[in-house]
Amino acid sequence: MRLKKTLLGCTTMLGVALLAAGSPASANDELLKLQGDANQWVMPTGNYANQRYSTLDQITAANASKLHPVWSFSTGVLRGHEGGPLVIGDTMYVHTPFPNNVFALDLNDNGKIIWKYEPRQDPSVIAVMCCDTVNRGVAYGDGKIILNQSDATVVALDAKSGKELWHVKNGDPAKGETMTMAPMIVKDKVYVGISGGEFGTQGRLTAYNLKDGSLAWNAYSVGTDDQLLVDANKTMNMGKPIGKDSSVSTWQGDQWKTGGGSTWGWYSYDPATNLIYYGTGNPSTWNPVQRPGDNKWSMTIFARDADTGMAKWVYQMTPHDEWDYDGINEMILADIPVKGKTVKALVHFDRNGFGYTLNRETGELLVAEKYDPAVNWASHVDMQTGRPQVVAQYSTQHNGEDKNSRNICPAALGSKDQQPAAFSPKTGLFYVPTNHVCMDYEPFKVSYTAGQPYVGATLSMYPPKGENNLGNFIAWDAGQGKIVWSIPEPFSVWSGALATAGDVVFYGTLDGYLKGVDIKTGKELYKYKTPSGIIGNVTTYTHKGKQYIAVLSGVGGWAGIGMAAGLGNDTDGLGAVGAYKQLSNYTQLGGVMTVFGLD
Amino acid sequence: MRYKSLLAVSALVGAGAVFAVGGSSGAKAENDPVYVVQDGRVDQHTFNGYRRYGESCHRCHGPDGSGSSYAPSLTESLKKMSFEDFSNVIVNGRQNVTKSQNNVMPAFGTTEDVILYLDDIYGYLKARSDDKLPRGRPKRLGDDS
Numbered sequence: 005m006r007l008k009k010t011l012l013g014c015t016t017m018l019g020v021a022l023l024a025a026g027s028p029a030s031a032n033d034e035l036l037k038l039q040g041d042a043n044q045w046v047m048p049t050g051n052y053a054n055q056r057y058s059t060l061d062q063i064t065a066a067n068a069s070k071l072h073p074v075w076s077f078s079t080g081v082l083r084g085h086e087g088g089p090l091v092i093g094d095t096m097y098v099h100t101p102f103p104n105n106v107f108a109l110d111l112n113d114n115g116k117i118i119w120k121y122e123p124r125q126d127p128s129v130i131a132v133m134c135c136d137t138v139n140r141g142v143a144y145g146d147g148k149i150i151l152n153q154s155d156a157t158v159v160a161l162d163a164k165s166g167k168e169l170w171h172v173k174n175g176d177p178a179k180g181e182t183m184t185m186a187p188m189i190v191k192d193k194v195y196v197g198i199s200g201g202e203f204g205t206q207g208r209l210t211a212y213n214l215k216d217g218s219l220a221w222n223a224y225s226v227g228t229d230d231q232l233l234v235d236a237n238k239t240m241n242m243g244k245p246i247g248k249d250s251s252v253s254t255w256q257g258d259q260w261k262t263g264g265g266s267t268w269g270w271y272s273y274d275p276a277t278n279l280i281y282y283g284t285g286n287p288s289t290w291n292p293v294q295r296p297g298d299n300k301w302s303m304t305i306f307a308r309d310a311d312t313g314m315a316k317w318v319y320q321m322t323p324h325d326e327w328d329y330d331g332i333n334e335m336i337l338a339d340i341p342v343k344g345k346t347v348k349a350l351v352h353f354d355r356n357g358f359g360y361t362l363n364r365e366t367g368e369l370l371v372a373e374k375y376d377p378a379v380n381w382a383s384h385v386d387m388q389t390g391r392p393q394v395v396a397q398y399s400t401q402h403n404g405e406d407k408n409s410r411n412i413c414p415a416a417l418g419s420k421d422q423q424p425a426a427f428s429p430k431t432g433l434f435y436v437p438t439n440h441v442c443m444d445y446e447p448f449k450v451s452y453t454a455g456q457p458y459v460g461a462t463l464s465m466y467p468p469k470g471e472n473n474l475g476n477f478i479a480w481d482a483g484q485g486k487i488v489w490s491i492p493e494p495f496s497v498w499s500g501a502l503a504t505a506g507d508v509v510f511y512g513t514l515d516g517y518l519k520g521v522d523i524k525t526g527k528e529l530y531k532y533k534t535p536s537g538i539i540g541n542v543t544t545y546t547h548k549g550k551q552y553i554a555v556l557s558g559v560g561g562w563a564g565i566g567m568a569a570g571l572g573n574d575t576d577g578l579g580a581v582g583a584y585k586q587l588s589n590y591t592q593l594g595g596v597m598t599v600f601g602l603d
Numbered sequence: 604m605r606y607k608s609l610l611a612v613s614a615l616v617g618a619g620a621v622f623a624v625g626g627s628s629g630a631k632a633e634n635d636p637v638y639v640v641q642d643g644r645v646d647q648h649t650f651n652g653y654r655r656y657g658e659s660c661h662r663c664h665g666p667d668g669s670g671s672s673y674a675p676s677l678t679e680s681l682k683k684m685s686f687e688d689f690s691n692v693i694v695n696g697r698q699n700v701t702k703s704q705n706n707v708m709p710a711f712g713t714t715e716d717v718i719l720y721l722d723d724i725y726g727y728l729k730a731r732s733d734d735k736l737p738r739g740r741p742k743r744l745g746d747d748s
Contacts, residue, residue, distance in 0.1 A: 084672065085706065102705055127700040131709030134662055137675050201664065340644045408740060444740060447655055456714050462657030464666060464739050564672025593672060 008478075025278060035145055035189060036275060036559055038092075043546040045091045047142040047352040049424065050502075050543075053337035054272040056426035059546045061506040062551035063602060068508045068520045071553070071600045076535075077115055077597035081105065081313035082537055084560020086383060086422070087141030088500065089597060090149075091243045092163065093546040096588055098597055102130060102154045103136035103319040106450075108166060109549045113369075119166030121151070121159075124435070129155045129177040132455060134202045136185050136561035138539075145189030146214055152183040157284045158196055160217060170217035173196065181205050188271040188280070190310050193220055195280060197267030202264030203286040203332065204458040211304070221313040224252050225265030225284040226302050231315045232301070233554040240317040240367055246491060254298040262452050264288035265302040269332030270424055277365055277495040278349055279307045279316055281350060282330035283319070290328050290416075291447035291460030292401040298323040302570055303331040305352060305360075307367060308333070314369060317367030319390060322356050325401040325444060328416035328461075334424045335364075340432055342370050351482040355418025356392065357485050358385060361482045370410060373485025374479065375420075376438055378468040389430070400445050400461070408446040415443035415465040417496065425480075426503035431523055434480040435509045437497035441571070442468050466571045477501075477511055477519075477527060487528040498563040499555070500541025510553060512538025513524075514563055515590040518555050518600065534598050539563055550601060558595035559587070561584040636722035637732040645730070645741040648674070652727025653741055659711065667738040668731045669679045681725075681732035689725055693717065695739040 037046060039051040042059045050056040063071065073082045079085065083101035090097040095118065096109040108118040122448045128138055131153060143150045148169060149161040156175030161168055174196055175181030180203020188195045201207065207225035212218065224231040229249060236248045245313050266285040273280045287299035300457030303322040308315050322329045336351045342361060350364035357379030361371035371383035381399075383394035396402045397412065398412045417439045425436040450460035451553060467474055475493040480486070499512030506522045514537040520530040544553050559568075570586035639646035645653075648666065656668065663674040670676025697708030711717040717724070730736040 080702075081705075082703065127698060127705065127707050128709070130700075130705055130707035131696070137705065273708055410680065446654075446657075446740065447656075450658060450716060453714060453716075456716070457659050457662065459658050459662070462654050463662070513623065532659045560672045566671070569669030569676065570669075571666065588670075588672075 005196055010046070041292060042092065044460070045089070045543045045545045046144055047188070047227055048087055048090070048143065048541070049270050049272065049334070052190075052275065053272040054270055054334050054424065055336060055338065055429070056424060056501060056541070057503045059426055059505045060551045061504065061505055061547060062545055063504065063508055063553065064506040065239055065508055065522050065529060067602060069470060071520065071530045071531060071532070073598050074552070074601040075115055076596050076598045077109065079105070079107075079558070079597065081558070081595045082593040083595070084136040084564050085140045085556040085558030085595040086138040086541075086561055088541040088543040088556055089143055089554055090142060091543070094547070095163075097142055097149055099139055099142050099151065099220070100595060101139050102133070104151060104153045106142060106149065106151055108163070108168070121161055122160065123153055123157070125153055125155045125157075126177075126526070129182060131178055132180045132203060133182050133184070134199065136560045138561050140184060141186040143187040143189050143194065148188065148214065150187045150194050152196055154182055154184070156181050156183045156198065158187070158194070158212060158217065161566060172212060172217040172219075175200070179203065179205065180456070185268040186270065188273065189214060190273050190280065193310070195271055197269070197282070199266050199268040200268040201264040201285040201288055202457055202459055203455065204452050205262065205266055205493050206261060206263060207265035207267050207284055207302070209267050209282060209308070209313070212241055215503055223308060223313045223315070224259045225267060225304065226255070226263040226287070226299070228252055232315065233308070234315045239315045241319065243368065246318065250562065251300045251545045254300040256296050262288055262458065263299060263302065266303070266334065269422055270334035272335045273310060273336050274337050278310050280310050281305065281307050281335040281337070281362070283333060283335065283352065285330040285332050285542045286328050289450055289458050289460035291405065291496065292324060293405045293447055294327040294449060294460065300324065303329065305331065305335060305350070305362070307364065314348065315413065319362060319367050319369065321354050321358070321360065321392070323391060324401065327356070327412060329354065329418055331355065331421060333418075333420060336425060336427050336434065337364055338427050338429070339437050339484070340483050349482065351434060353420045355413045355414070355421065355565070356381070357419035358392070359482060359485060361485070371482065371485040375436060375487065376414065376440060376476065376481055377418060377442060378442065380411075380413045400447050405447050405449060408444050410444045411469070413442040415441040416445070416463055417441055417465070417562060421498065421562065423498050423539070426501040426509065428503040428523060430505060434482055435503050435511075436478050436480050437499055437501055437511055438476045438478060439496040440471070440475050441470060441496065442463050462519055465566060474567070477521070477526070483561055484593055491521065491526045495567060496563055497546055497563050498539040502542035502544060504544060510542040512540065512542065512557065514538070514559065516557060516585055517543070517557075518553070523582055525542040532600070535596045536594045537564070537587065547557060553600040554597060556595065556597050559591050560594060615730060632686060635667050636726045638726035638728075638735070639744070640730055640735045641744060643737075644744045645736065646744055648723045649727050649730055650743050651720055652723035652725070652740055655716060655724050656727060657736060659714065659717050669738065677728050678732045681728050686725055693721060709728070
């Protein structure tokens with residue numbers, strides 16, 4: 005650390021040229037090295053590949069039943085607690101939903117608070133946050149903790165003291181632009197996204213210089229070619245160059261200016277290709293009839309050069325969305341066998357219910373299969389064009405405005421939302437928290453007003469016909485596109501998974517249980533009911549040589565809005581089975597981090 | 604159409620003074636918006652209220668006005684809240700931000716999709732609150748869809 009600080013000091017004096025050559029490499033090397041240290045948890049996604057896998061193996065399938073809570077920490081905030089803590093050395097960093105407090109806890113002193121950061125934000129931002137004031141965590145790099153505040157301010161804190169080093173405005177809440185996602189740091193840059201797809205935001209990925217928060221570049225999801233950072237001849241889509249005006253030509257008039265494509269998911273990075281990967285959200289509005297065209301590049305996987313932001317390839321999963329199937333879910337990078345050949349793969353469980361496996365170097369589509377058998381809006385994905393084959397009965401565009409399209413699976417929540425899956429290199433399988441919910445969807449005409457909801461559809465949600473579990477936790481073979489095992493859960497599983505070399509997979513449930521299951525069979529090994537429903541992600545680390553499991557509980561988020569009162573019944577008796585399972589009968593608000601260990 | 608005169612007055616005089624008049628909570632005033640439910644089917648106003656609720660209120664107040672982990676159940680609120688108080692909160696918003704609470708209701712006073720249909724939204728929620736309408740999408744009178 006001393007060397008780096010000296011270097012930084014010199015570069016400031018010597019000027020920009022040397023800085024570009026010097027300091028970036030150090031931050032990069034530091035994180036590249038740290039992400040491989042299983043004793044710490046240095047980025048929200050576990051590692052750059054988003055695998056949420058730990059090589060720690062003290063907690064095993066044989067002893068997991070002896071786990072128990074060893075300490076807990078109240079965050080003092082009631083709203084939905086997504087994401088999870090970081091562990092850097094002997095310090096744990098815990099974040100909260102709005103007001104976005106950050107705590108540094110001393111693991112050497114029973115979690116004593118080393119520092120607390122409490123931002124001051126205009127509370128009016130709360131009113132323009134879709135689906136609760138969640139925050140998915142902070143990032144660490146180069147001695148800094150980076151926080152994305154609800155009011156779209158990005159703040160850098162000194163990791164040791166909590167002192168603010170810089171801040172930058174990344175969006176305008178008056179236009180419905182807010183932030184919920186966890187930043188990612190690669191080399192000398194911090195990458196952040198923007199929320200506001202329900203407010204007609206023009207979605208974008210933004211890179212800031214880690215050193216001082218100055219803008220490096222913006223890469224829009226929808227817009228003109230220079231806004232998109234694409235090369236008409238070199239950026240590829242399904243094996244072909246995307247050509248000129250690839251986005252604006254798929255919108256009517258200038259609708260792309262309020263076209264959505266927000267970027268609020270988890271990002272990943274492959275040092276070998278130097279590409280960052282992420283997905284874009286729904287096109288605005290939810291009424292498809294009002295926005296003819298494919299609405300590119302909403303609902304799209306982007307692979308961009310980490311330094312320049314230039315897109316190498318894109319793949320749009322849901323052209324002309326008619327169901328709010330945001331494409332923002334995490335991209336997990338893994339080298340796995342596909343059709344007998346080991347591939348540098350990107351695996352993505354989309355809201356639309358298809359599990360996609362692509363070649364992450366080229367964007368070639370390899371596998372696209374349903375990871376919930378209930379999915380019915382499309383029969384399959386055409387592997388030549390990459391387009392889903394939409395079933396007319398469930399097409400809200402086909403049925404039209406002011407018509408209620410019924411029994412569409414999945415619901416707008418998706419077969420999975422942002423709650424990230426895990427991958428075990430040991431088993432080669434993915435462990436996926438899923439929703440098992442269907443919907444009626446009725447689009448209607450709306451007008452755009454800056455900072456006001458721009459939704460244009462009414463929804464009712466309920467379990468698939470004849471079933472009463474609203475979620476499953478599954479093991480998935482991404483090479484074959486097949487479910488290996490599946491655990492039914494009464495509620496949607498809205499917590500990020502953790503896979504470990506001890507052959508235990510962990511996840512949390514909306515009714516508040518932390519569960520550990522056998523990685524091979526899914527058999528339950530351990531469960532403990534935390535103070536509130538879990539929508540956070542499970543983390544593991546060691547302290548003084550012992551392995552611990554940590555998770556934030558605190559129900560809320562879209563799950564809390566959709567399910568607290570129970571899902572709507574249907575007068576025809578369709579949803580009669582368990583449709584009044586009110587989540588509010590099982591759990592109440594309140595943020596607590598609970599840490600588990602063995603004796 | 605009562606809310607229009609209210610709005611006009613409040614714009615001139617300032618919101619606080621005007622809405623204090625309708626204070627007796629729970630009491631039904633003569634000109635409160637009405638809903639029509641016959642054999643489980645609703646009139647066009649009530650249906651429109653359901654739809655506008657879906658556009659602007661659902662994502663905080665939950666499905667069918669039933670409340671969420673984020674915002675209160677309006678079917679419960681309207682058992683006590685007068686139309687005047689309801690209108691006041693929608694037009695002007697409300698903030699309850701303390702150490703333990705972070706509740707913010709935005710002001711919809713200039714949002715056409717809400718304010719033009721305030722009577723309809725109230726009527727729909729009142730029908731739900733009075734237990735005259737079950738959860739889910741209501742059927743329209745004279746319409747099979």
